[in-house]
Amino acid sequence: MLNEEPVGVAVLGLGNVGSEVVRIIEDSADDLAARIGAPLVLRGVGVRRVAADRGVPAELLTDNIEELVSRDDVDIVVELMGPVEPARKAILLALEHGKSVVTANKALLSRSTGELADAAERARVDLYFEAAVAGAIPVIRPLTQSLAGDTVRRVAGIVNGTTNYILSEMDSTGTDYASALADARALGYAEADPTADVEGFDAAAKAAILASIAFHTRVTADDVYREGISNITPDDVASARALGCTIKLLSICERITTAEGQQRVSARVYPALVPSSHPLATVNGAFNAVVVEAEAAGRLMFYGQGAGGAPTASAVTGDLVMAARNRVQGSRGPRESKYAQLPIAPIGDIVTRYYVSMDVADKPGVLSTVAAEFAQHEVSIAEVRQEGVADEDGRRVGARVVVVTHRAPEAALSETVAALADLDAVQRVASVLRLEGTGQ
Amino acid sequence: MLNEEPVGVAVLGLGNVGSEVVRIIEDSADDLAARIGAPLVLRGVGVRRVAADRGVPAELLTDNIEELVSRDDVDIVVELMGPVEPARKAILLALEHGKSVVTANKALLSRSTGELADAAERARVDLYFEAAVAGAIPVIRPLTQSLAGDTVRRVAGIVNGTTNYILSEMDSTGTDYASALADARALGYAEADPTADVEGFDAAAKAAILASIAFHTRVTADDVYREGISNITPDDVASARALGCTIKLLSICERITTAEGQQRVSARVYPALVPSSHPLATVNGAFNAVVVEAEAAGRLMFYGQGAGGAPTASAVTGDLVMAARNRVQGSRGPRESKYAQLPIAPIGDIVTRYYVSMDVADKPGVLSTVAAEFAQHEVSIAEVRQEGVADEDGRRVGARVVVVTHRAPEAALSETVAALADLDAVQRVASVLRLEGTGQ
Numbered sequence: 007m008l009n010e011e012p013v014g015v016a017v018l019g020l021g022n023v024g025s026e027v028v029r030i031i032e033d034s035a036d037d038l039a040a041r042i043g044a045p046l047v048l049r050g051v052g053v054r055r056v057a058a059d060r061g062v063p064a065e066l067l068t069d070n071i072e073e074l075v076s077r078d079d080v081d082i083v084v085e086l087m088g089p090v091e092p093a094r095k096a097i098l099l100a101l102e103h104g105k106s107v108v109t110a111n112k113a114l115l116s117r118s119t120g121e122l123a124d125a126a127e128r129a130r131v132d133l134y135f136e137a138a139v140a141g142a143i144p145v146i147r148p149l150t151q152s153l154a155g156d157t158v159r160r161v162a163g164i165v166n167g168t169t170n171y172i173l174s175e176m177d178s179t180g181t182d183y184a185s186a187l188a189d190a191r192a193l194g195y196a197e198a199d200p201t202a203d204v205e206g207f208d209a210a211a212k213a214a215i216l217a218s219i220a221f222h223t224r225v226t227a228d229d230v231y232r233e234g235i236s237n238i239t240p241d242d243v244a245s246a247r248a249l250g251c252t253i254k255l256l257s258i259c260e261r262i263t264t265a266e267g268q269q270r271v272s273a274r275v276y277p278a279l280v281p282s283s284h285p286l287a288t289v290n291g292a293f294n295a296v297v298v299e300a301e302a303a304g305r306l307m308f309y310g311q312g313a314g315g316a317p318t319a320s321a322v323t324g325d326l327v328m329a330a331r332n333r334v335q336g337s338r339g340p341r342e343s344k345y346a347q348l349p350i351a352p353i354g355d356i357v358t359r360y361y362v363s364m365d366v367a368d369k370p371g372v373l374s375t376v377a378a379e380f381a382q383h384e385v386s387i388a389e390v391r392q393e394g395v396a397d398e399d400g401r402r403v404g405a406r407v408v409v410v411t412h413r414a415p416e417a418a419l420s421e422t423v424a425a426l427a428d429l430d431a432v433q434r435v436a437s438v439l440r441l442e443g444t445g446q
Numbered sequence: 447m448l449n450e451e452p453v454g455v456a457v458l459g460l461g462n463v464g465s466e467v468v469r470i471i472e473d474s475a476d477d478l479a480a481r482i483g484a485p486l487v488l489r490g491v492g493v494r495r496v497a498a499d500r501g502v503p504a505e506l507l508t509d510n511i512e513e514l515v516s517r518d519d520v521d522i523v524v525e526l527m528g529p530v531e532p533a534r535k536a537i538l539l540a541l542e543h544g545k546s547v548v549t550a551n552k553a554l555l556s557r558s559t560g561e562l563a564d565a566a567e568r569a570r571v572d573l574y575f576e577a578a579v580a581g582a583i584p585v586i587r588p589l590t591q592s593l594a595g596d597t598v599r600r601v602a603g604i605v606n607g608t609t610n611y612i613l614s615e616m617d618s619t620g621t622d623y624a625s626a627l628a629d630a631r632a633l634g635y636a637e638a639d640p641t642a643d644v645e646g647f648d649a650a651a652k653a654a655i656l657a658s659i660a661f662h663t664r665v666t667a668d669d670v671y672r673e674g675i676s677n678i679t680p681d682d683v684a685s686a687r688a689l690g691c692t693i694k695l696l697s698i699c700e701r702i703t704t705a706e707g708q709q710r711v712s713a714r715v716y717p718a719l720v721p722s723s724h725p726l727a728t729v730n731g732a733f734n735a736v737v738v739e740a741e742a743a744g745r746l747m748f749y750g751q752g753a754g755g756a757p758t759a760s761a762v763t764g765d766l767v768m769a770a771r772n773r774v775q776g777s778r779g780p781r782e783s784k785y786a787q788l789p790i791a792p793i794g795d796i797v798t799r800y801y802v803s804m805d806v807a808d809k810p811g812v813l814s815t816v817a818a819e820f821a822q823h824e825v826s827i828a829e830v831r832q833e834g835v836a837d838e839d840g841r842r843v844g845a846r847v848v849v850v851t852h853r854a855p856e857a858a859l860s861e862t863v864a865a866l867a868d869l870d871a872v873q874r875v876a877s878v879l880r881l882e883g884t885g886q
Contacts, residue, residue, distance in 0.1 A: 026742065030595060030596075030742060034595070034597065037597070037662075037786075038595065040662070040783070040785035040786075041594055041662065041783055041785075136592055142740075142742070142743035142744060142746060143746055144584070144587075144588035144591075144592035144593075144746070147584075147587055147588065147591055147592050148584035148587065148588065151584075151587055151591075151764060151768055152576055152584035152587050152761065152764045153584075153760065153764055154481055154763075154764045154767035154768055154771075155470060155474070155478065155759075155760065155762070155763025155764040155765075155766055155767045156470075156760040156763065156764065157474065157477070222477075222480070222481065285749070300582075300760060301756075301760075302466065302470060302582070302756040302757065302759050302760035302763070303582035303750065303751070303756075303757050303760035303761070304582060304750065304751045304756070304757055305750060305751075306582060306583055306584070306748070306749065306750035306751075307747075307748075307749040307750065308746070308747070308748055308749075309725070309746065309747040309748075309749070310743065310744065310745060310746035310747065311743065311744045311745075311746075316741075316742040316743075316744070317742060317743050317744055319595075319742050320593065320595065320596040320740060320741075320742035320743035321592065321743070322595070323594075323595025323596065323742070324591060324592045324593055324594045324595045324596065325595075326595055327594035327595045328591050328594055328780075331594075331780065332777070335777075335778060336777075337772070337775075337776075337777035337778050337779075338775060338777050339777075340768075340771065343480070343481055345480035345481075346477075346480075
């Protein structure tokens with residue numbers, strides 16, 4: 007039953023994920039061969055510097071990526087070296103040579119999706135990237151295949167483990183951002199330079215990929231509105247708790263209908279208050295989860311490990327097996343679907359709920375002045391909390407007002423916040439966060 | 447860009463799901479055509495009796511199923527008529543005529559999976575059945591494709607909405623089984639004859655399908671050990687609560703290694719105590735969830751609506767779009783993977799934890815006699831609770847002992863229970879349930 011002709015694989019990059027992929031290819035060789043219909047043979051591993059004791063036979067290692075991805079006996083290239091370059095160049099070269107490509111490179115995909123998809127189309131090969139979003143959790147395939155007959159309305163996910171660990175820590179221990187980040191670093195959950203994670207760049211790249219496939223359109227990382235978590239304070243976390251919420255960094259992709267009846271796509275990343283009863287509120291630590299809302303399917307949730315060598319390798323190897331099986335059968339997986347060509351909705355058009363926290367003068371009439379400013383901009387208030395603020399000696403020196411709004415356009419909220427900041431009674435607007443997942 | 451040649455579809459059955467599928471094919475025609483690369487055209491709808499006002503143009507309705515599935519202009523047959531027959535005959539005929547088939551018929555698939563898969567293989571067409579397990583929730587595709595490079599250890603799910611609704615009701619209101627079933631009937635969650643649901647036949651069919659694809663082997667409904675929920679009492683629910691658990695009907699598929707190192711598959715359905723902290727414990731009402739544990743991926747969870755016209759139609763239409771796209775591209779989706787050919791593990795070999803509830807004489811020494819019986823069979827006790835049982839006038843007339851064990855083989859537990867029932871001190875063994883999801 008097994009085809010005699012083996013399927014040749016080149017793996018680029020031998021970090022946590024690459025090493026695991028190589029291990030699975032070797033340890034599960036019989037199973038993979040049976041599932042593919044032909045043996046999978048590792049032809050070479052591309053690394054920046056060839057060195058001994060990397061757990062791979064020395065003759066497989068090479069630093070000549072161009073030669074490796076062009077070899078006649080390589081059918082599939084697995085790109086796990088990042089960052090955007092030299093990965094982009096290697097993938098384009100592989101596709102030009104008719105190799106199917108599996109990659110986990112979300113930064114690259116969210117910038118160059120069109121270029122890569124077009125190259126794959128020209129070569130009539132597969133370009134798979136299940137591991138680019140939410141690690142081991144199947145999200146790309148369910149969206150592109152299982153929901154291919156449905157109309158997706160919204161995708162909202164926790165897709166960055168670093169920030170979720172930091173926010174979970176802040177929520178459970180009351181610690182501040184800097185300490186929680188230091189803990190995350192100590193545990194290996196955050197990199198030495200955590201910018202890509204904590205400022206939301208990683209989550210924005212994933213949002214671009216999710217929005218593209220969910221809505222059959224092209225969305226790049228630049229199209230994604232982005233705020234990070236580095237300004238979140240223990241006060242915000244405590245206020246969120248008092249409101250029955252927890253703060254999560256969400257990647258949200260939404261199909262929006264304008265007042266004129268036009269379809270638009272919004273993709274955005276920001277920390278938001280989520281009610282404790284919402285499925286995403288209980289996703290803690292380094293775990294990821296993605297909630298999909300579709301017209302016929304209703305609400306679906308996918309949950310699991312979003313990072314780490316083995317979980318990411320699971321998704322990569324799944325793609326590898328499917329690409330290999332397609333080679334053996336002469337089939338191809340789904341191509342990029344971008345027919346909808348939806349314009350991007352500016353952030354000002356987004357309608358959601360808000361949490362606004364401000365330090366105010368502790369005197370009569372302030373609350374009514376503040377409330378009047380919201381009313382002036384037609385932003386309806388759902389809930390207000392006022393509490394005294396004490397100095398180090400316990401003397402009351404001011405008050406803090408927290409306002410939770412009903413749904414309102416971002417543009418109206420921004421104007422409200424600017425006007426609030428100008429009020430004499432308002433010392434400063436401490437935080438503006440969204441409230442998501444309340445369904446109203 | 448669109449292929450001129452349309453893809454012809456025949457839908458068999460016009461119930462809740464069939465009507466929704468027909469509606470989506472019509473309402474989303476442009477989207478589906480763009481995703482497929484060719485228009486999807488409904489050629490006919492097979493029904494038992496042709497009648498007017500079924501929401502479908504009269505000329506599309508036919509009661510001649512054989513003629514419909516053999517038509518030259520039909521490329522894909524969507525079977526939604528159930529039950530096992532006449533669905534089986536219609537599907538086999540469609541496959542023989544080279545049509546790809548999409549079905550949601552779990553009863554048929556769990557009995558005749560081999561026959562159907564072989565027929566699809568001979569015709570070199572697709573046989574898709576995402577909707578057969580857990581309605582709208584993508585489970586089949588993640589297991590067959592996303593996890594194709596991983597080794598699945600265990601699949602445990604709540605895949606029957608009727609029983610989950612009944613158990614959720616019993617848990618939240620304290621009502622008894624008969625009343626909860628009556629409520630489920632009144633709400634349309636249970637059929638007039640609820641046997642297939644409450645006795646676990648439906649969950650067992652789904653377990654057979656899940657085990658087959660998760661472990662690359664053939665498992666039929668007859669291979670699945672099965673217990674229903676009709677014997678669950680309010681006392682069991684209360685005892686479970688006191689133990690920090692809730693009772694759920696679980697479908698469990700497990701890869702087991704025997705003492706001799708042989709791989710076996712266990713597929714079983716039974717009500718079990720699940721700790722409240724476990725992800726499956728919070729799946730309430732008519733919702734479904736499936737937890738997959740794989741070697742590299744770790745634990746994944748999929749959650750959503752497991753039944754109902756629209757959610758099931760979402761899964762069916764996703765399959766339909768994929769099958770149509772394959773037709774247009776000259777591709778084929780994954781075939782049945784049954785290479786592992788694992789033997790079925792008998793229920794006696796299963797190792798899990800147990801909850802045993804018994805009515806005992808209210809006198810000294812009983813607990814020690816009971817405990818000795820467990821020790822005699824090498825079943826280790828983790829927790830014991832004893833409480834008085836009162837008659838209607840509040841007089842203490844006996845005692846109830848609840849024992850929770852550590853992990854033990856089913857065979858040892860069965861012998862223990864038989865021995866307990868023979869003890870003079872034990873009036874009756876009221877319940878024996880498993881305890882799952884404690885990870886020890």
